[in-house]
Amino acid sequence: MTRKATALDVARRAGVSRSAVSLVLNGRGEGNVAKDSQQRILAAAAELNYTPNAIARSLRDQRTRVIGLVSDAAVTSPFDGEIIAGADALARSRGFVTLATDTEQDAERDLDAVRTLLDRRVDGLIYVTVGLHELHVPQGMLTLPAALANCYASPDSPPGAGALTSVQPDEVAGGRDAAAHLIALGHRRIAFLGGEYSSPAVALREAGFRAAMAEAGLPVREDWVLEAGFDIAPGHAASTALLSAPASERPTALLAGNDRAAVGMVLAAARLGLDVPRDVSIMGYDDERRVAALMIPPLSTVQLPLRRIGEEAMRAVLGVLDGGGPGRAQRPAGEPFLIPCRLVPRESTGPAPA
Amino acid sequence: MTRKATALDVARRAGVSRSAVSLVLNGRGEGNVAKDSQQRILAAAAELNYTPNAIARSLRDQRTRVIGLVSDAAVTSPFDGEIIAGADALARSRGFVTLATDTEQDAERDLDAVRTLLDRRVDGLIYVTVGLHELHVPQGMLTLPAALANCYASPDSPPGAGALTSVQPDEVAGGRDAAAHLIALGHRRIAFLGGEYSSPAVALREAGFRAAMAEAGLPVREDWVLEAGFDIAPGHAASTALLSAPASERPTALLAGNDRAAVGMVLAAARLGLDVPRDVSIMGYDDERRVAALMIPPLSTVQLPLRRIGEEAMRAVLGVLDGGGPGRAQRPAGEPFLIPCRLVPRESTGPAPA
DNA sequence: TTGAAAGCGTTACCAC
DNA sequence: GTGGTAACGCTTTCAA
Numbered sequence: 001m002t003r004k005a006t007a008l009d010v011a012r013r014a015g016v017s018r019s020a021v022s023l024v025l026n027g028r029g030e031g032n033v034a035k036d037s038q039q040r041i042l043a044a045a046a047e048l049n050y051t052p053n054a055i056a057r058s059l060r061d062q063r064t065r066v067i068g069l070v071s072d073a074a075v076t077s078p079f080d081g082e083i084i085a086g087a088d089a090l091a092r093s094r095g096f097v098t099l100a101t102d103t104e105q106d107a108e109r110d111l112d113a114v115r116t117l118l119d120r121r122v123d124g125l126i127y128v129t130v131g132l133h134e135l136h137v138p139q140g141m142l143t144l145p146a147a148l149a150n151c152y153a154s155p156d157s158p159p160g161a162g163a164l165t166s167v168q169p170d171e172v173a174g175g176r177d178a179a180a181h182l183i184a185l186g187h188r189r190i191a192f193l194g195g196e197y198s199s200p201a202v203a204l205r206e207a208g209f210r211a212a213m214a215e216a217g218l219p220v221r222e223d224w225v226l227e228a229g230f231d232i233a234p235g236h237a238a239s240t241a242l243l244s245a246p247a248s249e250r251p252t253a254l255l256a257g258n259d260r261a262a263v264g265m266v267l268a269a270a271r272l273g274l275d276v277p278r279d280v281s282i283m284g285y286d287d288e289r290r291v292a293a294l295m296i297p298p299l300s301t302v303q304l305p306l307r308r309i310g311e312e313a314m315r316a317v318l319g320v321l322d323g324g325g326p327g328r329a330q331r332p333a334g335e336p337f338l339i340p341c342r343l344v345p346r347e348s349t350g351p352a353p354a
Numbered sequence: 355m356t357r358k359a360t361a362l363d364v365a366r367r368a369g370v371s372r373s374a375v376s377l378v379l380n381g382r383g384e385g386n387v388a389k390d391s392q393q394r395i396l397a398a399a400a401e402l403n404y405t406p407n408a409i410a411r412s413l414r415d416q417r418t419r420v421i422g423l424v425s426d427a428a429v430t431s432p433f434d435g436e437i438i439a440g441a442d443a444l445a446r447s448r449g450f451v452t453l454a455t456d457t458e459q460d461a462e463r464d465l466d467a468v469r470t471l472l473d474r475r476v477d478g479l480i481y482v483t484v485g486l487h488e489l490h491v492p493q494g495m496l497t498l499p500a501a502l503a504n505c506y507a508s509p510d511s512p513p514g515a516g517a518l519t520s521v522q523p524d525e526v527a528g529g530r531d532a533a534a535h536l537i538a539l540g541h542r543r544i545a546f547l548g549g550e551y552s553s554p555a556v557a558l559r560e561a562g563f564r565a566a567m568a569e570a571g572l573p574v575r576e577d578w579v580l581e582a583g584f585d586i587a588p589g590h591a592a593s594t595a596l597l598s599a600p601a602s603e604r605p606t607a608l609l610a611g612n613d614r615a616a617v618g619m620v621l622a623a624a625r626l627g628l629d630v631p632r633d634v635s636i637m638g639y640d641d642e643r644r645v646a647a648l649m650i651p652p653l654s655t656v657q658l659p660l661r662r663i664g665e666e667a668m669r670a671v672l673g674v675l676d677g678g679g680p681g682r683a684q685r686p687a688g689e690p691f692l693i694p695c696r697l698v699p700r701e702s703t704g705p706a707p708a
Numbered sequence: 709t710t711g712a713a714a715g716c717g718t719t720a721c722c723a724c
Numbered sequence: 725g726t727g728g729t730a731a732c733g734c735t736t737t738c739a740a
Contacts, residue, residue, distance in 0.1 A: 004472075006733060017711045022735055034709060054474045055412045056733035059716050064409065081435055085456060092455070097470065099453055101446070102439060116451065118358075120408045231648040232617075260644060263586075263617065267650060270624040290614060294585040296621060360717060371727040376719055388725060410717030413732050 005048035013044035021045070025052070058121065067091050067317060068117035069100040070110055070138075071128040079286070079306060080130050083149050086310030087126060094318055096123070107136075114140040124317035127151060128310070132168060132201040137161035145320035149313035150306075152336060163333040165316040167309045171201045174302045174341035175208025178255055178283050181300065181343055183216045186352035187253040187281060191221070193228035193238055193265070195257025195285075202227075202257060205285070209255065221251075228265075230257050235264030243272050243280060252280060252352045259284035259292045262299055266348065277350030287344050298346035305339045312337060359402035367398035375399070379406070412475065421445050421671060422471030423454040424464055424492075425482040433640070433660060434484050437503050440664030441480060448672055450477070461490075468494040478671035481505060482664070486522060486555040491515035499674035503667035504660075506690060517687040519670040521663045525555045528656045528695035529562025532609055532637050535654070535697055537570045540706035541607040541635060545575070547582035547592055547619070549611025549639075556581075556611060559639070563609065575605075582619075584611050589618030597626050597634060606634060606706045613638035613646045616653055620702065631704030641698050651701035659693045666691060 007025075011018045020033050024041045033041070044050075058064040069087065071080055088098045099122060103109040110127075117125060118140050125141050129151040137148070137157040146164055153161040182190050192209050194202040206225065213220050228238035235256055243250055256262035262284035269276050276282055276297055284292055284301035292299040316331070331337060361375045368375070374387050378395045387395070398404075412418040423441065425434055442452045453476060457463040464481075471479060472494050479500040481489060486504055491511040500518055507515040536544050546563050548556040560579065567574050582592035589610055597604055610616035616638035623630050630636055630651055638646055638655035646653040670685070685691060 007735095008733080018734080019711065019736080020709090026735080032709075037709085051469070051473050052735095053413075053733050055409060055418065056716090057735080058409050059407075059413050059718090059732090060734045060736090062716070077435065081431065085458070088456060089458070097453065097455070097474065099451065101451070102442060104439070104443070115405070119405050120451065231644060233648045233650055233652075236650045260648075264650065267621055267624060270621060290585060294587045294614075296587050296590045296618065298587075361719090362717080372717090373719080373721095373727060373729095374725090380719085386725070391725085406719095407717050410732090411719080413716090413734090414718045414720090416732070 004053070005050045007050070007052065009048055010041065010044045010050050013048065014040040016041060025050075062121075063123050063321075064121050065096045066099050066120065066122045067096050067124045067126065067314065068114075068120070068122035069098050069126050069128055070113045070117065071100060071102050071130075072107075072110075072133070073102065073105050073130050077130045079288075079304070080128055080150075082306035083128050083310035083313075086307035087128070087149065087314040088310075090311045090314045091318070094322070096318065110138050111140070114138045118143070123321055126310075126313045126317060128313075131199050132171065132204075134200065137164065145317045147313040147316040149309050165313065165331060165333070165337060167312045167316070167337045167339060169201075169304055169309065170338040170340050171204035172208040172211070173338075174285070174304075175205030175255075176212045177208070177341070177343045178205075178285070178302050179209045179212035180216075181345060182253045182255070182281060182283065182349065183212060183218065185253075185281065185349060188218055188352065189221070189224075189251045190218075190253045190255060191224035191226075191242055191251040192255050193226060193235070193242075193257060193261065194255075195230040195261060196227055199230075224251055228257060228261055230261055232260050232264040232267070235261030236268045237264075239265035239282075240268040240272070243269060243274060247279075247353075250280075253349070254280065254282045256282065256284050258286045259288040259295075259299055259301055262301070262348070263291065263295060266295065266297075266299075276348050279353060281349040281352070283349055292344070293346070295348070297348045300346045300349040301344050303342040303344050305341060308339050312339065358407070359404045361404070361406065363402055364395065364398045364404050367402065368394040370395060379404075417477050417675075418475050419450045420453050420474065420476045421450050421478045421480065421668065422468075422474070422476035423452050423480050423482055424467045424471065425454060425456050425484075426461075426464075426487070427456065427459050427484050431484045433642075433658070434482055434504075436660035437482050437664035437667075440661035441482070441503065441668040442664075443661075444665045444668045445672070448676070450672065464492050465494070468492045472497070477675055480664075480667045480671060482667075485553050486525065486558075488554065491518065499671045501667040501670045503663050519667065519685060519687070519691060521666045521670070521691045521693060523555075523658055523663065524692040524694050525558035526562040526565070527692075528639070528658075529559030529609075530566045531562070531695070531697045532559075532639070532656050533563045533566035534570075535699060536607045536609070536635060536637065536703060537566060537572065539607075539635065539703060542572055542706065543575070543578075543605045544572075544607045544609060545578035545580075545596055545605040546609050547580060547589070547596075547611060547615065548609075549584040549615065550581055553584075578605055582611060582615055584615055586614050586618040586621070589615030590622045591618075593619035593636075594622040594626070597623060597628060601633075601707075604634075607703070608634065608636045610636065610638050612640045613642040613649075613653055613655055616655070616702070617645065617649060620649065620651075620653075630702050633707060635703040635706070637703055646698070647700070649702070654700045654703040655698050657696045657698050659695060662693050666693065 125146040135151040284299040287303035483505040489505040638653040641657035
């Protein structure tokens with residue numbers, strides 16, 4: 001546990017000054033430092049296992065190369081983890097590091113979190129939420145390059161918050177594609193069993209669903225548009241009720257709020273002796289890892305582009321920091337950056353029963 | 355986006371020196387600074403919204419109050435997230451912050467990750483893995499206070515690695531408790547459908563299972579001890595085979611490798627027209643959020659103490675940094691710190707059929 | 709081509 | 725009770 005070597009140690013060992021060390025190690029040696037000095041510096045650095053102290057460098061440069069991440073519950077959620085992973089991967093590839101703090105759903109705490117991050121002099125900030133959410137943007141976020149991932153500024157946010165880049169999944173298109181997939185398979189009696197309307201995503205998907213139905217000239221049964229939760233149990237309950245009706249009276253396809261609810265629906269079908277997809281088609285949403293693709297049968301679903309959401313939010317922040325880079329398309333401020341959701345057809349959906 | 359105030363700004367505004375500001379703001383004002391100076395300093399600090407620059411402080415103090423977290427895939431995993439959350443919460447409560455880097459399963463990258471963290475001068479380091487794992491401890495971890503969460507040093511690790519605190523779930527006890535629960539319900543024909551033996555946890559749980567059976571004087575059917583995977587699909591397949599036998603020939607209880615595999619088993623039972631738990635009891639493992647408790651029926655399971663694992667690993671690291679604190683029980687080095695797994699009986703297990 | 713010095717913002721020590 | 729000064733480790737500018 002011996003003290004790490006400093007630039008001065010390297011300089012002494014190589015018989016030069018600190019400045020020379022700095023120049024050489026930062027690639028600015030050519031033309032400034034004698035060839036053999038360069039050699040000795042490199043050698044000394046290697047022997048001492050020298051790497052510059054990032055803290056000292058940060059203080060000197062007035063930039064830390066750290067991007068702060070505030071999440072409402074990301075770390076504990078399988079979903080947001082993906083957003084963070086996407087953001088982190090991009091940051092790392094550009095020599096940045098991410099510093100995440102979780103508020104564990106405590107809205108009071110995000111002020112604290114932002115302040116902590118600001119005190120640590122992060123170069124940028126991204127707010128990440130578990131589900132698509134409206135967000136009261138913490139004041140501090142407006143004092144440095146920042147972006148919103150999976151959330152958007154609420155009207156009562158501080159002035160200027162509306163201009164933050166907000167990266168979101170295109171839920172309307174996702175709902176439309178899901179419905180269109182079922183319609184293309186010949187389904188006409190489709191139930192929309194959205195998750196919980198407390199999530200803004202559900203209303204958006206419903207709008208997409210209605211659009212697809214309208215385009216196909218199909219009627220929407222209003223009593224088949226309902227809240228069936230985001231978990232196995234409520235999905236099971238809602239679909240059991242619906243699927244208990246005689247064959248001619250029941251939907252031939254169910255659109256679930258997410259993959260876990262869809263698992264509940266497949267289970268309900270099994271208990272009613274119905275085969276999926278022969279008797280009823282069931283679609284999930286999210287393409288949740290370790291669930292959708294590995295269900296029996298594998299779930300047709302719509303993939304939430306979480307990784308990309310994290311990436312794009314990070315790209316927006318880094319874009320400002322790196323000076324934008326050449327030929328960089330500037331996105332208009334204030335408009336949500338919608339990322340498409342890919343349709344993933346698997347085996348839980350099939351042709352409508354005759 | 356105006357520059358943040360520094361201690362000098364505060365000093366000027368209050369008409370005192372920087373030292374006075376530092377003393378007062380660090381609570382050492384009493385007896386060193388005049389009462390009215392203190393007032394003015396506090397007022398000036400508040401007006402300027404001053405908070406000390408953590409970077410400068412870190413450089414000065416030679417400690418960053420940052421604990422580095424290296425994870426093999428934590429961020430993307432619903433499980434490790436819990437470990438990280440536990441570690442982070444404890445760290446935060448003591449004024450520390452965690453800096454996590456994910457190697458995304460790329461073993462090469464952990465050297466890089468450790469180096470990055472070391473360059474940033476983290477005060478301590480924790481290596482976190484998704485499942486219980488043997489780990490080749492990266493060299494750099496031995497140069498500062500460190501701990502292993504959910505993993506333990508492999509024999510080919512650098513010398514000294516064996517002395518690192520390793521926090522692990524007590525899988526043997528977990529397996530024993532799960533089996534004992536079923537035995538207490540009157541089951542005699544119990545199948546052990548462990549996950550994958552590539553995970554060391556499975557062999558440990560199997561040992562616990564065998565111990566419980568032996569204690570109860572029950573025979574273990576070797577053809578009922580098998581690898582049934584960690585996902586819905588393999589769980590479904592393995593249990594379908596087993597449960598297709600006539601009632602007198604099949605197990606009355608299944609012990610799954612995790613909750614997701616158990617979901618597959620419940621689904622298989624449903625398709626075979628068997629009721630859970632009337633016809634067959636099924637136990638999960640992990641107590642996975644949003645799955646176990648919300649399954650139909652809710653899964654009996656064994657809770658993996660992930661949060662606590664993270665906490666204890668962090669406690670070990672902080673213990674060294676804070677000087678151990680008074681009356682602090684020192685854990686013997688080199689022995690794994692086993693955290694008990696709590697049995698969570700729910701409705702997927704019941705009395706053995708008569 | 710090289711070395712000396714300033715400055716980033718903080719805290720602690722030491723004269724006054 | 726108070727304020728100046730040094731030091732943390734780095735990079736950059738300027739003078740030799």
